[in-house]
Amino acid sequence: MNIGRKIKSLRLQKSITQEELAGYLSISSQAISKWENDITTPDIQLLPELSAFFGVTIDELFEVTDQTHLERIENMLQIKRVLSKVDYDYAEHFLKEKMADNVYRGKALSLLTDLHNHEADMHREQAEYYAKEALQENPTWKCNHVALQSAQQGTMTDWNYSNHHKRIAYYQQFVKENPGYARGYMFLLDELIADGRLDEAESVLAQLKEVEDNCRVKKYTGEIAWARGKHDEAYAIWDDMVNSEPDNWLVYAYSADRYAADCRYQEAIEFNKMAFKLQPSPKYTDAAECIAHIYEIMGEYEKAVEAWEELIRELKTEWNITEGEAIDRPVREIARLKELIKEL
Numbered sequence: 061m062n063i064g065r066k067i068k069s070l071r072l073q074k075s076i077t078q079e080e081l082a083g084y085l086s087i088s089s090q091a092i093s094k095w096e097n098d099i100t101t102p103d104i105q106l107l108p109e110l111s112a113f114f115g116v117t118i119d120e121l122f123e124v125t126d127q128t129h130l131e132r133i134e135n136m137l138q139i140k141r142v143l144s145k146v147d148y149d150y151a152e153h154f155l156k157e158k159m160a161d162n163v164y165r166g167k168a169l170s171l172l173t174d175l176h177n178h179e180a181d182m183h184r185e186q187a188e189y190y191a192k193e194a195l196q197e198n199p200t201w202k203c204n205h206v207a208l209q210s211a212q213q214g215t216m217t218d219w220n221y222s223n224h225h226k227r228i229a230y231y232q233q234f235v236k237e238n239p240g241y242a243r244g245y246m247f248l249l250d251e252l253i254a255d256g257r258l259d260e261a262e263s264v265l266a267q268l269k270e271v272e273d274n275c276r277v278k279k280y281t282g283e284i285a286w287a288r289g290k291h292d293e294a295y296a297i298w299d300d301m302v303n304s305e306p307d308n309w310l311v312y313a314y315s316a317d318r319y320a321a322d323c324r325y326q327e328a329i330e331f332n333k334m335a336f337k338l339q340p341s342p343k344y345t346d347a348a349e350c351i352a353h354i355y356e357i358m359g360e361y362e363k364a365v366e367a368w369e370e371l372i373r374e375l376k377t378e379w380n381i382t383e384g385e386a387i388d389r390p391v392r393e394i395a396r397l398k399e400l401i402k403e404l
Contacts, residue, residue, distance in 0.1 A: 066121060068096040070114040084113055105146040118150065129154050130167055137174050139384030142182055151175050187211035224251040235267070242272035249280050253287050261287075275301050279314045286318075294318075309338035316350060325354045342378040345371045352393070361397045361404075368394045 071081055071092075078092040085092075085106060094100040102110060111118045119129070133151045140147070152175060158168035191208035198204060209216070216222040231248035238244050245268035252261040261284050269277045282297035298318055302311045316331035332347035352367035368390040375381040 062098055063101055063121065064095040064098045067092070067102075067110065067114075070116065070121075071096075074114070081113070085109055104150070105144060107150065108146060118154070126158065126161070126164055130158075130164065130171065133171055133175075137171070137178050138386065141385040141388060143178065148175070148179065184211050184213070223255050225255070227251050228255065228257070235264075239267075240271060242268060242276070245271065246276065246280070249283075253280075253283050256287065258284055258287055275305055275308060275311050275314070278304070282318070291322075307338060309335045309340075312338065313346070316347070320350060320354060325358060329354055343374060345374045345378075348374060356397065361401045365394050365397050365401075368397070 067081075071078070078089045078096075082089040082092050087106075091100070095102055107118050107121065111121050114121065119126075133155065136143070136147060136151065143151070152172070155168045155172045155175065158164040159172075161168070188208065188211040191204055191211050194201070194204040195208065208214070228248065228251045231244060231251065235241075235244045235248060245264055248264050249261055249268065252258070252264060261280075265277065265280050265284065268280070278297055278301035282294040282301070285291075285297060286294035298315055302315055305311050312331045312335035316328045316335060319325075319331060320328035329351050332350050336343055336347040348367050348371035352364045352371065355361070355364035355367055371390050372387060375386055379386075381387060
């Protein structure tokens with residue numbers, strides 16, 4: 061039974077007219093008629109009101125599978141920049157219900173994480189706006205600068221705040237419990253190297269090598285050498301990584317990151333282009349975004365615009381994405397850069 065027929069059945073059970081239901085929902089009776097005749101479907105924002113009015117759950121109202129709900133929520137998080145309260149409440153309520161279902165518990169937990177991260181990103185964006193406005197009013201107030209730093213997740217030189225010991229402790233336990241999962245060691249290595257715990261990183265790298273001895277081992281070998289101040293040695297390791305696997309797009313992507321981090325921008329651009337060229341389809345858009353950032357840093361705004369435009373083309377051709385936040389974000393970046401070009 062589709063949702064229109066379900067609404068009609070529930071309406072008749074309550075012995076109410078289309079006009080009475082329309083009045084409760086503050087919509088036209090013609091809209092109710094279109095639902096019941098399967099011409100249109102209710103807006104998602106009306107689902108909580110419909111379910112409350114008829115005394116049924118949204119699941120019962122829609123009569124769709126749990127998998128369909130999960131797919132709908134996942135798509136919503138990918139497409140929408142801002143979730144309405146109705147969207148958020150619907151997603152959170154459904155996902156928390158599914159936590160008790162052994163079949164869907166894992167997926168529900170993953171999507172709950174995405175849901176809260178999505179909201180956190182939006183709140184940080186709003187906090188950034190208000191912090192900048194606050195600084196316009198009181199540019200010498202330290203609290204406003206600290207608020208902006210927090211909103212932008214900026215660099216903290218205070219070791220008490222910048223160290224990653226809790227995340228390190230988590231992944232130290234994680235690799236003990238999941239010793240065959242290579243990425244667990246990689247996440248641990250990232251934090252150990254960032255915190256300068258290089259002797260521990262050497263030990264973890266040896267464990268990674270036992271699980272998966274590939275270009276990633278050379279990547280992290282170079283990272284540790286770099287962190288020890290042995291920059292020439294690090295570049296030699298990364299060059300060997302590329303020469304050993306010249307057809308592997310990952311080695312160029314890793315090299316692009318390192319060259320960009322060392323402000324060797326032109327070389328980073330070339331490595332990014334090679335990484336994209338060698339990738340199998342569907343290709344990731346990281347290379348285009350990295351190039352856009354580099355050109356903006358270099359003050360070459362028109363080339364940065366071209367890179368963002370290339371990213372949009374890649375989304376459309378590689379992923380068949382033509383709308384939603386994935387497209388809207390680079391469009392906003394292009395508009396921002398064009399304003400900077402006008403100011404030159």
